[in-house]
Amino acid sequence: MSTGFDTNMVAALVRASDAASQQYQDRPCENCGADASRPYVFQYARTLSKQSRTVGDTTTTTTSFGDVSARAAGLCSGCVDQHRRKISRQFQRGLIVAGPITLIGLVFGLTTPDSDLREIALVVALMAGIVVIVSIYQLWSYRDEDNVGRRKALALHQPALEEQGYDSFWAQFSLDELKERLAREQG
Numbered sequence: 001m002s003t004g005f006d007t008n009m010v011a012a013l014v015r016a017s018d019a020a021s022q023q024y025q026d027r028p029c030e031n032c033g034a035d036a037s038r039p040y041v042f043q044y045a046r047t048l049s050k051q052s053r054t055v056g057d058t059t060t061t062t063t064s065f066g067d068v069s070a071r072a073a074g075l076c077s078g079c080v081d082q083h084r085r086k087i088s089r090q091f092q093r094g095l096i097v098a099g100p101i102t103l104i105g106l107v108f109g110l111t112t113p114d115s116d117l118r119e120i121a122l123v124v125a126l127m128a129g130i131v132v133i134v135s136i137y138q139l140w141s142y143r144d145e146d147n148v149g150r151r152k153a154l155a156l157h158q159p160a161l162e163e164q165g166y167d168s169f170w171a172q173f174s175l176d177e178l179k180e181r182l183a184r185e186q187g
């Protein structure tokens, strides 16, 4: 994972996620009430402070978090699948719109004799190209059922947690990944 968490933060995420998993009891799906559900764990915290330090050309921002917590939400496979299809459709639409713009911008930019138009066309192609790359990445990451379940669980609970003052949320980490990272950092 590419976040700049320090070892203490990773340890706090593991502790919270472990506790949430252990406290989880079989319950109906929190989204539709269906009987068969399984837990999906996401993490959240409050931002305490952000400090930026610039050394040479590189600026590093260190964020410290408080109240690092996790929650296990029970969801049925039907609701997870529905969420996957809904999000996938959004990124598919992004691809359908941005794909042709990238191509047209590139072809036009590389063939027009007008240097101003060339610059505009290539910038448009670059921006649309970024949308294409992000869409493909998202579609790829949403193939993982566990990942989709965690995001759906977070989407269900985030509004209430925001009202309680939480402002940082993570659904991209599986407990196994967090544990592996902690083991690596502790050597």
Ligand SMILES: [Zn+2]
Pocket (backbone or CB within 6 Å): 029, 030, 031, 032, 033, 034, 075, 076, 077, 078, 079, 080
């Ligand atoms: Zn459900």
